[in-house]
Structures are given as C-alpha cells and as structure tokens.
Amino acid sequence: MSSIHGDGDGDCDDHHDQGHHDNASDNAKLAVVRVFSTADEVNALLLSTTTWEKTRPCDPAKISQPIDLVLVYSKDIESERYMDATPDNAHTVVATLSELFANKSLGWMSCFAEIKNMSVKLTPEEDQYDFHGYSMNKHWVQGPNTVFTNIMSAMLTGDLSGYDSFFLMEMDAVPIKAGWLEQFEKEALEMPTQNMAIRGSKYLGHKWDAFKHLMPAHVVEHINGNAIYNLKPCYETDTWQVLGRFTLKGWLDARGLKHPWLKFLHDTFTGEGNVRMTEGMAFDVAFAMITQAAMDGTENELAAAFCQSKGTDSTYSGNSMLIGNYANTLLNHSFDVPTYIRHGSDRNLFHSLADDQVTLGVAVYDQSTGHMMNTTRSNHPFKNILMLQYFPGKKTVEKIASPSGEVMVTTQQATQEPHMHLCEVAKLATTPWFALTDNYHVINAPVTVLMDHSDPQMPVPVMPYAHGCERADCQASLDQASDLFGVHLEYHHDPYELLFSTRDARDFCSSWQQAAGSKSWKSCELAYGPTADDYIAWKISTNDKANLIATPKNKALYGWRAWTQRWTPAPMDMRQCRVQVYGLVEYHHALGNITSCSQYVENK
CATH class of the missing domain: 3.90.550.10 (Spore Coat Polysaccharide Biosynthesis Protein SpsA; Chain A)
Known part of the structure; x- marks a missing residue:
C-alpha cells in the first residue's frame, strides 16, 4: 500500500x-x-x-x-x-x-x-x-x-x-x-x-x-x-x-x-x-x-x-x-x-513503572466523579487511586476490574485545604511514586508511566520558559518557586504531568512550609499552594546530584502524552488577588483546549 x-x-x-x-x-x-x-x-x-x-x-x-x-x-x-x-x-x-x-x-x-x-x-x-x-x-x-x-x-x-x-x-x-x-x-x-x-x-x-x-x-x-x-x-x-x-x-x-x-x-x-x-x-x-x-x-x-x-x-x-x-x-x-x-x-x-509502585492522587472538588470513575476501568498503571474529597463524605474502598489488573480506589475526605493537595497525597501515599490530577480529568488510556531503566526517572514534558508562560498564572507559578527557593526555572512544569517521589515530596513539603512561613494563600500572599515548579526548584536548591529531577523530554517535540486529560475546566479561583491566576480568561483558555489542540508537526 x-x-x-x-x-x-x-x-x-x-x-x-x-x-x-x-x-x-x-x-x-x-x-x-x-x-x-x-x-x-x-x-x-x-x-x-x-x-x-x-x-x-x-x-x-x-x-x-x-x-x-x-x-x-x-x-x-x-x-x-x-x-x-x-x-x-x-x-x-x-x-x-x-x-x-x-x-x-x-x-x-x-x-x-x-x-x-x-x-x-x-x-x-x-x-x-x-x-x-x-x-x-x-x-x-x-x-x-x-x-x-x-x-x-x-x-x-x-x-x-x-x-x-x-x-x-x-x-x-x-x-x-x-x-x-x-x-x-x-x-x-x-x-x-x-x-x-x-x-x-x-x-x-x-x-x-x-x-x-x-x-x-x-x-x-x-x-x-x-x-x-x-x-x-x-x-x-x-x-x-x-x-x-x-x-x-x-x-x-x-x-x-x-x-x-x-x-x-x-x-x-x-x-x-x-x-x-x-x-x-x-x-x-x-x-x-x-x-x-x-x-x-x-x-x-x-x-x-x-x-x-x-x-x-x-x-x-x-x-x-x-x-x-x-x-x-x-x-x-x-x-x-x-x-x-x-x-x-x-x-x-524507557521501561514501564510497575503498577504497584505508583498512586494516582485525585482532588475531588464536587460530586461529578463519574467521568473519572469510568476510566478507572481502562488500561492504565494506577492500581492505587486515592480520591481526596473537599466536601463531607464517608471513606470508601472499592475494587474495580481493569484489563491490566484490579484497581483499588480509596475515597476519603481531605483534611487539608485544596491548595495543599500535593502535600496531603505525599503524606498518605503508600507507594514510592505518585501522580496528581482532579475529578475534572479522565485517565488518558491506554497509558503507561515510563521510567529511565538505569535510574528510575520519569520523562518530564516541559515547555521553554519563553514560550510556555505567556499567561499570568504560569508566570506566577515560576515567580513563586523563585521566591521560595531562590531558583530561576527555565521551564514551567504542569503538576498533572510530573511524577513525584513520595519520599522526596514529603521532605519538599516540610521545606515548603518553612519557606512559606506565615505567608497566606487565602490573602494572596501566595499565588498557589505547593506546585510542581516549587518541587523542581526545591530539588535543584538541595544540590542533590542523585536522581535530581527526571529525564527531561520536551513535549512540543516528543511523542508523549499526559496520563490524564481534562473533560471540563475546573471552577475559577474566586480570590480577589492582584494577579488573577485562574480567572475568567484562564477558564476559557482551559475550555478551548478541550476541543482544540496545538499542532506540533514532526518534520524530522
């Protein structure tokens, strides 16, 4: 043919x-x-x-x-x-x-x-x-x-x-x-x-x-x-x-x-x-x-x-x-x-990370969990899924059959504010690694978590600083990382596209609390809670040469896709901050990205 x-x-x-x-x-x-x-x-x-x-x-x-x-x-x-x-x-x-x-x-x-x-x-x-x-x-x-x-x-x-x-x-x-x-x-x-x-x-x-x-x-x-x-x-x-x-x-x-x-x-x-x-x-x-x-x-x-x-x-x-x-x-x-x-x-x-080594931490902001739950039955590596609800509810544990094995879904009420989601998952995860998402996403099956075979690491899809931070919310994330840990990042990292080491994330959260000090998220002294940019900046600031971050792969060039995909935008951030990190403009931008994709055309 x-x-x-x-x-x-x-x-x-x-x-x-x-x-x-x-x-x-x-x-x-x-x-x-x-x-x-x-x-x-x-x-x-x-x-x-x-x-x-x-x-x-x-x-x-x-x-x-x-x-x-x-x-x-x-x-x-x-x-x-x-x-x-x-x-x-x-x-x-x-x-x-x-x-x-x-x-x-x-x-x-x-x-x-x-x-x-x-x-x-x-x-x-x-x-x-x-x-x-x-x-x-x-x-x-x-x-x-x-x-x-x-x-x-x-x-x-x-x-x-x-x-x-x-x-x-x-x-x-x-x-x-x-x-x-x-x-x-x-x-x-x-x-x-x-x-x-x-x-x-x-x-x-x-x-x-x-x-x-x-x-x-x-x-x-x-x-x-x-x-x-x-x-x-x-x-x-x-x-x-x-x-x-x-x-x-x-x-x-x-x-x-x-x-x-x-x-x-x-x-x-x-x-x-x-x-x-x-x-x-x-x-x-x-x-x-x-x-x-x-x-x-x-x-x-x-x-x-x-x-x-x-x-x-x-x-x-x-x-x-x-x-x-x-x-x-x-x-x-x-x-x-x-x-x-x-x-x-x-x-x-790369090699696939074993299914029992990673947890998917899901921030559940409202009752609309059907889309996410339906995709737990698909072919994916998250055999441990932790659903943290930010509204009253009972703890439940459900076993769901999937093509690649049984999925354990634990649903429980969060004990911290939504902006602290990363750190609460780090505290509760029982696996060496975890990934993050929310109930406005679905698992983008079939998908695997790829690791470097010589030193388990995750390819990090990154966008160049100059081309990935046109919006104020992105710039605010980079600025926060710089303020907290003194590291000027060249790339913005999406928290839903990064694999976190559970052990390192716990140390990071402790350091983040110390760096943030008395600064308040509610009063807009902090643009965000702990972010992926904060995590990367902290890793760099520690000068830990072993397993520093991950194997970087530019997602504009390489054929990589996120583990989860948005099906509807998250509700807007209602804080009245000087820099609006997720307001009407960002909401409509997220909405537009659900139905239209940037075309990265391979010429090589």
Whole structure:
C-alpha cells in the first residue's frame, strides 16, 4: 500500500502500464548512506561498530549485489585532521572505521563492498537543525535539507553516481533485527520493477492521534527521509517534454538513466525560486506535498510531470519492512517494532513503572466523579487511586476490574485545604511514586508511566520558559518557586504531568512550609499552594546530584502524552488577588483546549 494516493484529476492511467520488465537485480549497485553532524552523532557512529555486531547486517553469503557504506559529514572531515583525536572528532572516527574496514576487523564489515566518505562542508550558519525543539528559528531545516540535496546531487551526477539505489540511514535509525541489509537489498531490487521512486515509512507513532484529522494529508502521509531512494527507473525513453516551468529535458544523464520522478522532486525542491521551501520545510515533507499535488491533480504542471514520469500509486511507497518511523515518540522497551530498523533513538526508550509502585492522587472538588470513575476501568498503571474529597463524605474502598489488573480506589475526605493537595497525597501515599490530577480529568488510556531503566526517572514534558508562560498564572507559578527557593526555572512544569517521589515530596513539603512561613494563600500572599515548579526548584536548591529531577523530554517535540486529560475546566479561583491566576480568561483558555489542540508537526 502506498502512503499517498491520488484521487483528483491528476490520474494518468494511459501512462501506468508497468509491463513485465527484466529483473532489476542484474549488476545493481547499492549504498547505505549514514549522515552525521553533531558530536553526539559522531560518537554514535563510532558506537555502531560494536552495536552492529549484535544486530549483524547480513549473512554475506545471502548478499547478491555490492553494497557500499557511505559516511556523510555535514561539515568537513579533513578540517578536523589536526584537532585533538577525541571520540567526537569526525576525522578520527572515520579514519578508525576505514582502518577497521580495510582489515575486516569486525564480522559485519564483510557485508559491505567498500566504505567511502563525503564532506558537505556546511558553514556554521548553514548547518542549522533544531535538535531539541527549543528554537523558533524558521530556518531550522536548512542543514538537513542542504546535506540531503548534496547527497542527491552526488548520486545523480556527482562523485557518488553509479548507484542504482541508496538507503538514507541517519544516526537515529537503529537496527533492531539481524539481516537488515538483506532486507534493504530485497526491497531496493524490487523498486524498479514496481516503479517505486521512494520507499520507506510514514509516521507510526501516536503523537498526532488527537489532531491528525486537522493536519494536511501530505504531512500525515509523508514518508520519513530515512528511506530507500531508487535512482533507476523501470523503463527507458528518449522522449522528453517541457511542461511550463518544470523542464523534463536533461533527465537522461550521461552516466545512466535516473528515475524521472525522484529526479523531478530533487530538481523542483532545489530549483530557483524555491528558497522558502528549502529553508522552511523538511525535504521529506516537501516531496510528499509535491507528490500529493501531482497525484491529486491540484497542480496541473505537477500532474503533467507525474504522468510524463509514468508515475503510479506505488511510485511514492510506504510499503516497507526495512524501517519503521517512530521519530521522537517515547517508547517502552517491551514495544515490539515489526521492522528491521527503528527510526527512533535509543534515548527515547524507557521501561514501564510497575503498577504497584505508583498512586494516582485525585482532588475531588464536587460530586461529578463519574467521568473519572469510568476510566478507572481502562488500561492504565494506577492500581492505587486515592480520591481526596473537599466536601463531607464517608471513606470508601472499592475494587474495580481493569484489563491490566484490579484497581483499588480509596475515597476519603481531605483534611487539608485544596491548595495543599500535593502535600496531603505525599503524606498518605503508600507507594514510592505518585501522580496528581482532579475529578475534572479522565485517565488518558491506554497509558503507561515510563521510567529511565538505569535510574528510575520519569520523562518530564516541559515547555521553554519563553514560550510556555505567556499567561499570568504560569508566570506566577515560576515567580513563586523563585521566591521560595531562590531558583530561576527555565521551564514551567504542569503538576498533572510530573511524577513525584513520595519520599522526596514529603521532605519538599516540610521545606515548603518553612519557606512559606506565615505567608497566606487565602490573602494572596501566595499565588498557589505547593506546585510542581516549587518541587523542581526545591530539588535543584538541595544540590542533590542523585536522581535530581527526571529525564527531561520536551513535549512540543516528543511523542508523549499526559496520563490524564481534562473533560471540563475546573471552577475559577474566586480570590480577589492582584494577579488573577485562574480567572475568567484562564477558564476559557482551559475550555478551548478541550476541543482544540496545538499542532506540533514532526518534520524530522
């Protein structure tokens, strides 16, 4: 099944006859292209020398075509020759790999015919990529786009010409099954006979689920750049036309015929007048947008070019078992990736916290508990739920069946004011960890609590200070943390998105009471009771290096979602404070966020 299907006037059925072509495997030459730029990626390249021994690319006897390994550095490898020979020195690492390869020192190296390297030689101004999602630079894709277009140019007409197909394998494309190079060869050799120009994976994570229906089709269905690019078409022709501003003349290269649609995508993306596209849109998304418009017939000139290229529904194909694109989705180690290669860094893999290790503390402000109680029957990790009522009621204990086991729900009247909810849960919780929510939320099942496997920690979804605190209530929370513990936080932390250590939270609450002193919440001397920002500021102020906070993951970049989701806004704070932390404006903002989601679109 292809990732994009045309359903408009761009169909060109009279050009779709693929016929019966000779097997494309005769004398095919293939390449795996590894791209690296940062110090971390140089280190990852060196590390792959050992990790590939565990997930051997191939059984050499099963490889029928020569496959080269091409190392592409965004900067200049040669310029680092005389720098310190550190593990992140590109020249040192490439030289080490080349020497190991020459001696076939490692078993996996027998899978490859040659090792080559290429320097793109980007300047610091050109080599831009927003790896952490904090930058608002509109040119954040310039570096990766320039690297890719240089690779394509080298493959089509330059120093790397002569290959029939290549697999772009960035450093966060991680082999997880042995024999992945055999799978690459198999899929690459199938591409010419099936008229495939690009073959890879669309996004397989769940980061977009809530708002996918609002996103452009070419974004949802785009094939990630870690894909196979076929340079050899399934037919031969010497008839070319000029179609408007898109010129098909010259696609017949002296060194060999190149796949017309891939060549067209490259030339259109890099053509004069498309600077905004190359600087503001990732190449893989741009290729999808052009292909979608061509197949749907929304751009006549693109549709004509697609027809002239004899494009079909399989030309842009998401049918691959070589690679699965999970990008920045946070995954459980137990998650079974069906493909040979996972596009998703090992740094995004976590373990699930055991169900008996965490309590969900629910602030119950009124009788509307039905929504929350209904979701306790879903698949979630909270086998202990503590419902603290802020109105008179009897203590009850209820056992509820769920798909992942029995849930113990304890309901009792709170003994402290609602603004002290965090500290009362910390006092009453009997598990090492707890999370917070209220009865205006539901459990966002299916969901798990992810922990760092080496030192149990929770990924903290955070928003940059500059972009996460436009509202006065957010700023007030940061200011309070600074006033109480002398720490200026760069990020605002939502208390319903943070996992608290029960032991640490008890110590924190004691320190918070001392820091707050005689300041009153009711008289607005304190904007809030104990908050997640206060907790983080306190942790930092203690200078406790062990398990300081958590493993930070920016929720604008990574595919992570909160454990609970709001179904209705909480009632407004009726205090008459100088700074209104939760008034009518904030109430309507919360209401609006229930039905509309910010669109964080993955371009990487």
